[in-house]
Amino acid sequence: MDNKKRTKKARLARVPKKIIDNEKYSIKIIPLNFRIDTKLPKKKKYRTINRDFYCPIDQPLSSAIEIAEDAIKKYFIINKE
Numbered sequence: 001m002d003n004k005k006r007t008k009k010a011r012l013a014r015v016p017k018k019i020i021d022n023e024k025y026s027i028k029i030i031p032l033n034f035r036i037d038t039k040l041p042k043k044k045k046y047r048t049i050n051r052d053f054y055c056p057i058d059q060p061l062s063s064a065i066e067i068a069e070d071a072i073k074k075y076f077i078i079n080k081e
Contacts, residue, residue, distance in 0.1 A: 014030075014031065016028035016029065016030045016035060017029045019061070020061075020065070023039065024038065024039060024040055024068070024072055024078075025037060025038045025039060025040075025068045025072065026039070027061070027064050027065070027068065029057070032056070032057055033054045033055060033056060033057055034054065034055040034056075034057060034059075034061070034064040035052055035053075035054055036052065036053040036054070036055065036064055036067060036068045036071070037051060037052050038051045038052075038053075038068070038071065038072060038075075038076055040072060040076040040077060040078065041076065041077045042075060042076055042077070043075060043076060043077055046074075046075040046076075049075050053067055053068065053071055055067050
C-alpha cells in the first residue's frame with residue numbers, strides 16, 4: 001500500500017461516526033470517547049460553557065445520553081411550548 005492510500009485510510013479512521021442525532025444533541029464516537037454536541041441556546045448565566053461534552057468509550061451509551069440530558073437541563077434553554 002502506498003503512502004497516499006495509508007494516509008487516506010488513517011484519516012477516515014478518525015472521522016467521527018454519528019450514532020444519535022436529535023433536536024437537542026448529537027452523540028458521535030471518536031477514538032476513546034463519545035462526543036456529545038448540544039444544539040440548544042445557552043442560559044445567560046452559563047455563556048462561557050462549551051457546547052461539547054465527553055464520555056469514556058468504556059462506559060455504555062446510556063451513560064453518554066444521561067450526561068447529555070443532565071447538561072441540557074443545567075446549562076441550556078429548553079423551549080417548552
